[in-house]
Amino acid sequence: MSDVKSRRIVLAARPKGEPTDGCFRTEEVSLPEPREGQVLLQILYLSLDPYMRGRMNAGKSYAKPVELGEVMVGGTVAKVLASRHPDHAVGDTVLSYSGWQTHAIADGAHLRKLDPAAAPVTTALGVLGMPGFTAYAGLLTIGRPKAGETVVVAAASGPVGSAVGQIAKIKGARAVGIAGGDDKCAFVRNELGFDAVVDHRAPDFPRQLAEACPEGVDVYFENVSGPVWDAVFPLFNTYARVPVCGLVASYNDAGPFEGPDRLPPVMRDILSKSLTLRGFIQSEFADQQPEFYREMGAWVRDGRVRHREDLVEGLDQAPEALRGLLKGRNFGKLVVRVSQG
Amino acid sequence: MSDVKSRRIVLAARPKGEPTDGCFRTEEVSLPEPREGQVLLQILYLSLDPYMRGRMNAGKSYAKPVELGEVMVGGTVAKVLASRHPDHAVGDTVLSYSGWQTHAIADGAHLRKLDPAAAPVTTALGVLGMPGFTAYAGLLTIGRPKAGETVVVAAASGPVGSAVGQIAKIKGARAVGIAGGDDKCAFVRNELGFDAVVDHRAPDFPRQLAEACPEGVDVYFENVSGPVWDAVFPLFNTYARVPVCGLVASYNDAGPFEGPDRLPPVMRDILSKSLTLRGFIQSEFADQQPEFYREMGAWVRDGRVRHREDLVEGLDQAPEALRGLLKGRNFGKLVVRVSQG
Numbered sequence: 001m002s003d004v005k006s007r008r009i010v011l012a013a014r015p016k017g018e019p020t021d022g023c024f025r026t027e028e029v030s031l032p033e034p035r036e037g038q039v040l041l042q043i044l045y046l047s048l049d050p051y052m053r054g055r056m057n058a059g060k061s062y063a064k065p066v067e068l069g070e071v072m073v074g075g076t077v078a079k080v081l082a083s084r085h086p087d088h089a090v091g092d093t094v095l096s097y098s099g100w101q102t103h104a105i106a107d108g109a110h111l112r113k114l115d116p117a118a119a120p121v122t123t124a125l126g127v128l129g130m131p132g133f134t135a136y137a138g139l140l141t142i143g144r145p146k147a148g149e150t151v152v153v154a155a156a157s158g159p160v161g162s163a164v165g166q167i168a169k170i171k172g173a174r175a176v177g178i179a180g181g182d183d184k185c186a187f188v189r190n191e192l193g194f195d196a197v198v199d200h201r202a203p204d205f206p207r208q209l210a211e212a213c214p215e216g217v218d219v220y221f222e223n224v225s226g227p228v229w230d231a232v233f234p235l236f237n238t239y240a241r242v243p244v245c246g247l248v249a250s251y252n253d254a255g256p257f258e259g260p261d262r263l264p265p266v267m268r269d270i271l272s273k274s275l276t277l278r279g280f281i282q283s284e285f286a287d288q289q290p291e292f293y294r295e296m297g298a299w300v301r302d303g304r305v306r307h308r309e310d311l312v313e314g315l316d317q318a319p320e321a322l323r324g325l326l327k328g329r330n331f332g333k334l335v336v337r338v339s340q341g
Numbered sequence: 342m343s344d345v346k347s348r349r350i351v352l353a354a355r356p357k358g359e360p361t362d363g364c365f366r367t368e369e370v371s372l373p374e375p376r377e378g379q380v381l382l383q384i385l386y387l388s389l390d391p392y393m394r395g396r397m398n399a400g401k402s403y404a405k406p407v408e409l410g411e412v413m414v415g416g417t418v419a420k421v422l423a424s425r426h427p428d429h430a431v432g433d434t435v436l437s438y439s440g441w442q443t444h445a446i447a448d449g450a451h452l453r454k455l456d457p458a459a460a461p462v463t464t465a466l467g468v469l470g471m472p473g474f475t476a477y478a479g480l481l482t483i484g485r486p487k488a489g490e491t492v493v494v495a496a497a498s499g500p501v502g503s504a505v506g507q508i509a510k511i512k513g514a515r516a517v518g519i520a521g522g523d524d525k526c527a528f529v530r531n532e533l534g535f536d537a538v539v540d541h542r543a544p545d546f547p548r549q550l551a552e553a554c555p556e557g558v559d560v561y562f563e564n565v566s567g568p569v570w571d572a573v574f575p576l577f578n579t580y581a582r583v584p585v586c587g588l589v590a591s592y593n594d595a596g597p598f599e600g601p602d603r604l605p606p607v608m609r610d611i612l613s614k615s616l617t618l619r620g621f622i623q624s625e626f627a628d629q630q631p632e633f634y635r636e637m638g639a640w641v642r643d644g645r646v647r648h649r650e651d652l653v654e655g656l657d658q659a660p661e662a663l664r665g666l667l668k669g670r671n672f673g674k675l676v677v678r679v680s681q682g
Contacts, residue, residue, distance in 0.1 A: 262603075
């Protein structure tokens with residue numbers, strides 16, 4: 001045993017609908033000494049992301065679920081406290097996948113070293129990390145926006161949506177964002193430079209969205225589902241592409257789902273408009289990561305891609321923050337500060 | 342005016358559900374003399390295809406609807422009776438798009454000359470025509486079956502489905518057909534050489550289909566929708582591809598559609614299994630036609646791709662034959678013999 005204890009949040013029960021406090025349990029464990037090839041980490045920041053809700057279910061999805069009693073998963077930025085891996089020195093800052101805990105033992109081979117001088121380290125959890133890469137790979141590989149086309153994305157102030165719209169702009173397309181509330185909408189238009197933004201809470205949201213897309217929709221980056229899908233669906237142009245990246249609005253829904261049955265009209269338009277719907281997770285496109293780091297890194301440095309962070313203090317706040325994330329209460333990339341490092 | 346009269350069937354009323362006799366009207370008109378660049382045609386064969394039901398609706402689809410009073414559309418094989426186009430001589434046999442009539446004036450530039458010695462001319466309406474090309478382009482461009490993968494197609498004794506399964510076999514995939522009734526199933530397995538065939542009329546059809554696909558489904562060529570979709574859907578493997586070519590089972594449905602809502606589970610699996618759904622019509626891939634004629638022509642000559650024709654005698658039978666087509670009553674490519682030539 002090392003002298004280091006880790007406080008951690010484990011999955012205590014599988015949620016039905018929204019994850020309650022009873023779904024989580026805080027534990028403290030003593031960590032072993034790192035073995036050859038391992039490092040001991042102090043977690044500085046924990047990323048909270050919508051996919052985590054899916055991992056709390058027992059059902060098979062694109063990744064194996066978190067088991068009951070296991071530490072909740074998540075990307076983390078951490079400081080190396082002790083190292084038995086040649087690539088990592090004490091004091092280094094690294095990207096790890098250590099989950100909801102204060103300290104962790106990790107395999108040194110699975111860490112990415114971060115340069116705090118090059119960019120704020122939390123960007124490795126957001127615009128220059130998994131969410132940014134999700135936007136980059138899904139939009140460019142599946143969405144393939146052409147100059148002059150219209151690209152629509154929801155959760156447009158969030159880490160994926162904000163990157164989707166700004167990359168679409170760089171490619172010469174028209175970016176239309178959807179967000180909830182005046183502050184987020186103003187941010188999307190004024191700070192991120194989208195061509196238009198629509199508040200999904202407006203009573204006439206579908207009409208406003210149609211007006212914001214006078215030439216229809218060529219790419220819809222789907223990350224929310226629900227009423228936003230219903231508003232976008234009638235606007236698709238022939239050959240529209242729909243990268244399906246997330247369905248946040250329905251992650252808490254267990255089904256069965258009340259009618260009417262929306263599938264027949266969707267299949268009809270897939271046929272009559274030659275639509276493409278394509279689900280993906282970013283790991284499928286891992287071979288594009290070097291290009292992403294290079295290209296997106298330059299866009300962030302040049303200010304062509306901007307981003308916003310929503311920082312929550314303390315690991316204990318993670319369960320409530322995750323619930324808020326699933327309801328769109330965060331404003332920007334949601335990150336938990338686990339310790340001051 | 343020429344001395345030639347054309348008997349023709351026009352759209353008299355838009356159908357609600359199944360097209361009744363009242364939706365069609367037979368007329369006789371005198372044809373004008375062909376002008377420069379035109380030819381006068383005697384129609385020998387009329388192709389009947391599921392897409393025709395869609396053209397009878399007023400709603401915008403991928404092609405403009407047949408207007409009330411207009412001749413019903415359709416591919417035809419015809420004999421040249423008079424020609425003012427240098428490429429076409431009296432007595433030639435050509436592929437035209439003249440629709441439901443006995444004679445027509447056509448622009449010579451839009452005709453494809455057929456060689457009756459090379460293949461029976463009606464194959465230009467089936468395996469070596471639009472249905473065969475639909476199968477070829479949709480399967481190879483969107484479905485992209487790899488050796489060892491499982492390809493499922495319904496209406497497997499029909500002109501599209503039979504080509505899909507046989508081309509899948511040529512590419513090294515496992516072909517599983519779905520058909521209605523013992524005769525069609527026996528034909529699909531014994532004559533077309535599919536690896537397995539399942540009767541969609543069987544009470545335990547979903548279970549039989551699952552047993553016929555022990556390693557799941559990698560490509561589902563969608564041309565029917567309805568209960569077949571529901572049976573295939575749970576079997577999709579990660580990265581499965583679904584070329585959406587037709588939805589015959591729902592062409593007569595007007596909606597609204599009773600619940601439960603099947604869209605949320607479909608979107609969930611699109612995401613969790615990284616599925617691709619892609620609608621298409623064959624004209625999108627027109628640049629592949631020369632290769633299709635070459636490759637598919639060779640496969641048909643070699644007997645690697647077999648086909649079956651369902652011949653109906655007389656233009657007057659076309660409305661009833663179309664109704665039967667939409668219910669799967671035909672057995673093979675449905676062709677109407679309009680005249681003996």
